[in-house]
Amino acid sequence: MNEKLSLILPCYNEQENVPLIYDALSQLLETLPYDYELLYINDGSSDKTQQEIEKVYQKDPEHVHFVNFSRNFGKESAIYAGLQNASGDYVGLMDVDFQDPPEMIPTMMKAIKEEGYDMVGARRTSRDGEPKIRSFFARLFYKIINKISETEIVDGARDFRIMTRQMVDALLELSEYNRFSKGMFSWVGFKTKYLPYKNRDRMAGTTSWSFSQLLKYSMDGIISFSEFPLTLLSWIGGLSFIASSIALLVIIFRAVFFGNPTSGWPSMIVVLLLIGSILTLSLGIIGKYVGKIFLEVKNRPIYIIKEKK
Template identity: 40%
Template sequence: MTQNTINIELSIIIPVFNEQEALNICYLELKKVFYHLENRIEFIFIDDGSKDKTSEIMKEISYHDMSVKCIFLSRNFGKESAMSAGLDFANGYFVAQIDVDLQDPPELIPKMIEVLKQTQSDVVYGVRSEREGESSIKKLSSYLFYKIIDKMTHIDIPRNTGDFRVMTREVILALRSLNETQRFMKGLFAWVGFKQIAFPYKRKARIAGKTKFNYIKLWNFALEGITSFTNMPLKTATYFGFCISTVSFLLSLFYISKYFFYGEKIQGFLTLIVAILFMGGIQLMFLGILGEYLGRTYIESKRRPVYLIRKKLNLD
């Protein structure tokens, strides 16, 4: 038996991956905040291939609470895919996204819904005015990433935002219509448009457990965001190559003129080696950029699903 989906007012999507320490705390906090909605709310937990006891805890919670819907992915597809799965199965008119570590306070969601109604908006997204429990390096890297992607793309991706937001049904249907398999959700949230309002808040430290992101994952995440929404690196390679070719041609004319008119021989073996190594490094770098786009095109051409589901609980 599943919960009646006709009268669902609010769906809350919570992706989880190896979060056995935080899962129960998150569930109890959400129930405390939204007890007044009773049968008009659903909590959608998506297990992204956890290796710890996360799936067992989810099963136990959903067995005693029909408002808890569980999706178990067949393996670890990544947070973006897990969020996509939650969006595909959300039934509420309003849909909120929140992390299981509760760095984003769930008690703010009713206030965000109120702002959404008052301003007749389609999306209210959280903007982190303060960020507890994050290192200076992570804050700096986040700032630089948004600075770079803001300069490179033609879409306005708000800075200091995460996945914490509330959306209307129309936005969810628009997101479901997108076909790419390699997903950068922050970019997609901005790309679909609609009327979007910022909601400043103070981000807390994790309630339990450790973050699953490391700097390698964050680097790959940044590459995903850049290659998903701009071809500026390819254009930069073209412009840079043209400039280097022009300078090389002019230098060649200069040295040839000196040889023929003044009899000066071209010297500087070390300079030549440095120039060759420099150009070789530049070529390899731009080949890597080209490879990123070709690899992305190759993966997208396969048209594989964004995620695969191993099991569902309390869902049709």
């Protein structure tokens, strides 16, 4: 009996790409010495994505399966659902828009089988075709998070990867509500290799990721894998206290020895505004952490299934 490869395909408003990725993957996987399944995860799409998934399921029920969410829960939830429902000895994850090259799959499997890797992923070496402002902030994010986090997150790494069953089981033990998969893939460890490739454009449709969503996702990653913002606030508070104490001693010294207690209301207003802004910033950062804790302790399900086949 052949070993089985499961490919998780998260979908959100990808009606054009669903049949295209099926044709490409089924032709490719038929040439490999593995049984396989294509597991579509419909993340509450508002177009005809689910109808297209059902068409390919009816066409090939032996190899195609799907999980249909009750609403849009986000890609992180879709990834987790895929990991939970994949049955293969090896589990892959890739987008359906062809920005993840299907032709890399045989090389990934070869690295796992012959070189002993537990995970083989894809890493973009260029961001051609991507808006420059987005590329700038993406690179900035990786620089920042790798400076402040103990978990290394590879610059340019895509979600596109193939993992052994052992690594998938380890990931499934991380059942937190606030998920950042790029960090989790690194945090669990295991022997990992990244294959470089040049950026590719989408085959059809438009991306559902706006700049603001990517920025929020980056902030979630920093909060999930670093306590540095809280440490920074402690340093800011300590330095502010020292500076305030020195300023107070200077004022007292001047008043005692020179008798020149000027009103100084402009400087007082500036100091108050500075302290107020620091406090507001501090409360905002602490609030983000408290908000994550709030969502975690509710213990709500990460996703809800409407239909599954």
